[in-house]
Amino acid sequence: MASSAFLFSLCLLFMEVLALAKAQKPADQIGMLYKDCVGKGNYTTNSTYHANLNQLLTSIYTNTEINNGFYNFSYGEDADTVYSIALCRPDIRPDDCRSCIRNASDSLVRNCPNFVEAIGGLDNCMVRYANRSIFDRMEQGPYFWVYDVRFNVSDVVGFNQSRMTLLRRLSDQAAAGDSRYKYAWDQIAVDRSFRKIYALVQCTPDLSASACRDCLYNASGLIPQCCDARPGGRVIYPSCNFRYEIDRFYDPSTNSIPPPPDPTLTNSIPPPPASTSQGMRTT
Numbered sequence: 434m435a436s437s438a439f440l441f442s443l444c445l446l447f448m449e450v451l452a453l454a455k456a457q458k459p460a461d462q463i464g465m466l467y468k469d470c471v472g473k474g475n476y477t478t479n480s481t482y483h484a485n486l487n488q489l490l491t492s493i494y495t496n497t498e499i500n501n502g503f504y505n506f507s508y509g510e511d512a513d514t515v516y517s518i519a520l521c522r523p524d525i526r527p528d529d530c531r532s533c534i535r536n537a538s539d540s541l542v543r544n545c546p547n548f549v550e551a552i553g554g555l556d557n558c559m560v561r562y563a564n565r566s567i568f569d570r571m572e573q574g575p576y577f578w579v580y581d582v583r584f585n586v587s588d589v590v591g592f593n594q595s596r597m598t599l600l601r602r603l604s605d606q607a608a609a610g611d612s613r614y615k616y617a618w619d620q621i622a623v624d625r626s627f628r629k630i631y632a633l634v635q636c637t638p639d640l641s642a643s644a645c646r647d648c649l650y651n652a653s654g655l656i657p658q659c660c661d662a663r664p665g666g667r668v669i670y671p672s673c674n675f676r677y678e679i680d681r682f683y684d685p686s687t688n689s690i691p692p693p694p695d696p697t698l699t700n701s702i703p704p705p706p707a708s709t710s711q712g713m714r715t716t
C-alpha cells in the first residue's frame with residue numbers, strides 16, 4: 434500500500450538526515466544529500482553567465498541521446514563559458530537519471546545562488562559546474578561523506594579487512610573500464626560471519642585508468658575518518674565515489690547498461706595496469 438511505502442521512505446529520509454548531521458559537509462537543506470558552493474567567485478543575477486548556466490543544465494537533463502549516465506557539456510563563449518559534469522549511479526534507468534540530475538541541478542542553483550562553481554548531489558546522481566574546464570581532471574575536493582548511524586559493527590577489524598579487500602578489488606576493476614563506464618559492484622563475506630558487505634565504486638569515465646584508481650584508493654583512505662565501524666558509508670569526490678552497505682542496495686539486474694567489467698572473468702577487457710608501489714593511501 435502507498436502509505437507503508439511512504440512510511441518506509443520517511444524512515445530512510447530520517448536516517449539520511451541523522452547521518453548528515455554528522456557528515457563532514459552537512460547539507461543545510463533537506464533535499465540535497467550533499468553540496469558545496471565553491472568559493473571561487475560570483476556571477477551577477479541575469480548575466481550572460483547565469484543564462485548560460487541555466488541553458489547548460491537544461492540541455493543535460495533534457496538530453497535523451499546519452500544513456501551511460503555521464504554528461505560532460507559546456508556552453509557559452511569566452512569568460513561566460515560554463516562547464517558541467519553530471520554522473521548518475523550506474524544501475525539507475527536513463528529517465529531516473531535525468532530526473533535526478535534535474536532535481537539536483539535545480540536544488541544546487543537554488544542553494545548556491547550566484548556562485549560560479551558548485552557541486553552537489555542526491556542519492557543517485559552528482560552535478561558540478563564551473564567557469565573553468567573540469568573535463569579530464571581528477572579532483573579530490575571538495576569531498577563529502579555520509580554514513581549509516583543505526584548501529585556499529587562489533588568485529589571492526591574483520592569488517593574492515595573485508596571492506597578494504599572489496600573496495601581495492603572494485604577500484605582496480607572500475608579503473609579498467611572504458612571511456613563510457615568506469616564502475617564496479619560486488620559483495621564479499623565478512624570474516625568469521627555469514628554477513629556480507631556490498632559495494633559499488635564509480636569514477637567519472639573521462640578519467641584515465643590510473644587516475645580512477647588513485648582517486649578511489651585515496652577516497653577509501655578516508656574510511657578511518659568517516660566509517661570505521663559503520664555498517665554503511667559513502668565517500669563522494671568530484672571524480673569518484675564509493676558506497677558500501679550490509680544490504681544489497683544496487684540493482685544487478687539493470688539491463689539499460691552493460692554489466693560492470695570484471696577483468697578476472699573476461700578476456701575482452703584489458704587488465705588494469707600493473708600496480709605500483711603506491712598501495713593504500715591514508716590521510
Ligand SMILES: *[C@@H]1O[C@H](CO)[C@@H](O)[C@H](O)[C@H]1NC(C)=O
Pocket residue numbers: 473474475476512549564565
Ligand atoms: C571564474 O570566475 C571568477 C569570478 O568571477 C573569476 O575570478 C575567475 O577568473 C573566473 N575563472 C575563469 C577561468 O574564467
Ligand SMILES: *[C@@H]1O[C@H](CO)[C@@H](O)[C@H](O)[C@H]1NC(C)=O
Pocket residue numbers: 472473474475546547548
Ligand atoms: C558570493 O556571494 C555569496 C552570497 O551570495 C557570499 O557569501 C560570498 O562571499 C560571495 N563570494 C565572493 C567571492 O564574492
Ligand SMILES: *[C@@H]1O[C@H](CO)[C@@H](O)[C@H](O)[C@H]1NC(C)=O
Pocket residue numbers: 478479
Ligand atoms: C532577473 O530576471 C527576471 C526575469 O526577467 C526578473 O523577474 C528579475 O527581477 C531579474 N532580477 C534581477 C536582479 O535583475
Ligand SMILES: *[C@@H]1O[C@H](CO)[C@@H](O)[C@H](O)[C@H]1NC(C)=O
Pocket residue numbers: 529532533536555
Ligand atoms: C524529482 O523531484 C520530483 C518533484 O519533487 C519528484 O517527484 C521526483 O521523484 C524527484 N526525482 C528524483 C530522482 O529525485
Ligand SMILES: *[C@@H]1O[C@H](CO)[C@@H](O)[C@H](O)[C@H]1NC(C)=O
Pocket residue numbers: 582583584585662
Ligand atoms: C558508533 O561509534 C561511533 C564512534 O566510536 C560513536 O560516536 C557512535 O555513538 C556509535 N554509534 C552507535 C549507534 O553505537
Ligand SMILES: *[C@@H]1O[C@H](CO)[C@@H](O)[C@H](O)[C@H]1NC(C)=O
Pocket residue numbers: 589590593594597657661713715
Ligand atoms: C582498516 O584497514 C586499513 C587498510 O588495511 C588500515 O589502514 C586501517 O588501520 C584498518 N582499520 C581498522 C580499524 O582496522
Ligand SMILES: *[C@@H]1O[C@H](CO)[C@@H](O)[C@H](O)[C@H]1NC(C)=O
Pocket residue numbers: 505506507568612638639
Ligand atoms: C568532454 O567535453 C570536452 C569539451 O567539449 C571534449 O573535448 C571531451 O572529449 C569530452 N569528453 C568526454 C569523455 O565526453
Ligand SMILES: *[C@@H]1O[C@H](CO)[C@@H](O)[C@H](O)[C@H]1NC(C)=O
Pocket residue numbers: 573574651714715716
Ligand atoms: C589524497 O588526496 C588528498 C586531497 O587531494 C591529498 O591531500 C592527499 O595527499 C592524498 N593522499 C595521498 C596518499 O596521495
